[in-house]
Amino acid sequence: MKCNITTIGGGTGTFHVLSGLGKNPELNLAAIVSMADSGGSSGELRDEFGILPPGDIRRAIVALSGDTEIVRRLFEYRFKEGSGIAGHTVGNLLLTALSDIMGNFERGIEELSVMFDVRGKVIPVTLDDVSLGVTLENGEQIIGETHIDMPMRDVGIPIQEAFLLGGGRLNPRAREAIENSDYIIIGPGDLYTSIVPNLLCAGMGEALGAAHAKIVYVCNIMTKRGETDGFAVEDFVRVVERYLGPGRLNYLLVNSGALRPDLVEKYRAEGKTPVVLRDRAALMASGIKVIERDFTSATDYIRHDPHKLARTVEDFASGWIK
Structure with a gap:
């Protein structure tokens, strides 16, 4: 067992x-x-879109994802420039978009976990x-x-x-x-x-x-x-x-x-x-x-x-x- x-x-x-x-x-x-995260990309997305902070969720998804190195690098890629997206990671933006598409934050996490072959459950504490x-x-x-x-x-x-x-x-x-x-x-x-x-x-x-x-x-x-x-x-x-x-x-x-x-x-x-x-x-x-x-x-x-x-x-x- x-x-x-x-x-x-x-x-x-x-x-x-x-x-x-x-x-x-x-x-x-x-x-x-x-x-509780309120800084950086998470803080900006939280303020602009009313989403719960995605940063620590993103890290947990990466840690438990399948062994596709390029996928991990993509998920963690942080834009260095660009109006409105500088400082954001692809993973944070994906989670924000999926939360909107699916109707809530938890459903967004579930869909992203399927996409990245996550081996475990990633759960917001609140x-x-x-x-x-x-x-x-x-x-x-x-x-x-x-x-x-x-x-x-x-x-x-x-x-x-x-x-x-x-x-x-x-x-x-x-x-x-x-x-x-x-x-x-x-x-x-x-x-x-x-x-x-x-x-x-x-x-x-x-x-x-x-x-x-x-x-x-x-x-x-x-x-x-x-x-x-x-x-x-x-x-x-x-x-x-x-x-x-x-x-x-x-x-x-x-x-x-x-x-x-x-x-x-x-x-x-x-x-x-x-x-x-x-x-x-x-x-x-x-x-x-x-x-x-x-x-x-x-x-x-x-x-x-x-x-x-x-x-x-x-x-x-x-x-x-x-």
């Missing part, structure tokens, strides 16, 4: 998880994707037109995912809490995927702009609390300027559990691989630092099983390697990790 695995997240983190898992025919995959907001420790509020993601403020003032405007009811299809999952993979990804918006949806906490699935959180390798400055692994877990609910997290994946010193210095210049694990025993004592492995990619970027992540998730699915 196939193992049902659902990912929750957005951005490039979810893309890396899905692109590694998508090659395994023994897994049933579903990707629950954040709908069908409401939401905006992400955060409250800083000084009481100031920042509204809009792109303003949080690329902060034009004093990043020395930490985020206190996050919230959604415009509703944010859990998509019934997302609830169904959660109910039928064996494992739920949260992350990796920017904590407040890719992970938390999903957990804020009304009904998400109840769905995860009632799920029979084991929940796995993939902790980030590096901090994010303006979101997680100075965070250790335990700080990421604290925030996730605040919105997930205490005692619901079963497994924690932490990178133990060495990072190239030149890349660490490059990232440090951007205000990003390696995420360290301070007290493994304390996390284990709280009921979370910590899995430390080398998850780094052999590239000029510090990020999770899709194949290393996939092998670990497959160890869950096969029962090797209990």
Whole structure:
């Protein structure tokens, strides 16, 4: 019997998880994707056409699509010039057009998934037109995912809490995927702009609390300027559990691989630092099983390697990790 695995997240983190898992025919995959994106092509299409943000949906479709390289390149092709289309990807425009043709966003996703031979389900976490907001420790509020993601403020003032405007009811299809999952993979990804918006949806906490699935959180390798400055692994877990609910997290994946010193210095210049694990025993004592492995990619970027992540998730699915 196939193992049902659902990912929750957005951005490039979810893309890396899905692109590694998508090659395994023994897994049933579903990707629950954040709908809080407000910048770039997604933000422009959202404002002009009233469509839900297509960018993270597009990435998930690409990650799970068949192995036709030219099709993937076409889907991700971004116009560099042209009145009205500069900055947009072919995939975002296709999803916008199909949503209009089919009458709604979900039907557009379904048709695009058929066209690109997607091996799994790609599901918006909510069908409401939401905006992400955060409250800083000084009481100031920042509204809009792109303003949080690329902060034009004093990043020395930490985020206190996050919230959604415009509703944010859990998509019934997302609830169904959660109910039928064996494992739920949260992350990796920017904590407040890719992970938390999903957990804020009304009904998400109840769905995860009632799920029979084991929940796995993939902790980030590096901090994010303006979101997680100075965070250790335990700080990421604290925030996730605040919105997930205490005692619901079963497994924690932490990178133990060495990072190239030149890349660490490059990232440090951007205000990003390696995420360290301070007290493994304390996390284990709280009921979370910590899995430390080398998850780094052999590239000029510090990020999770899709194949290393996939092998670990497959160890869950096969029962090797209990």
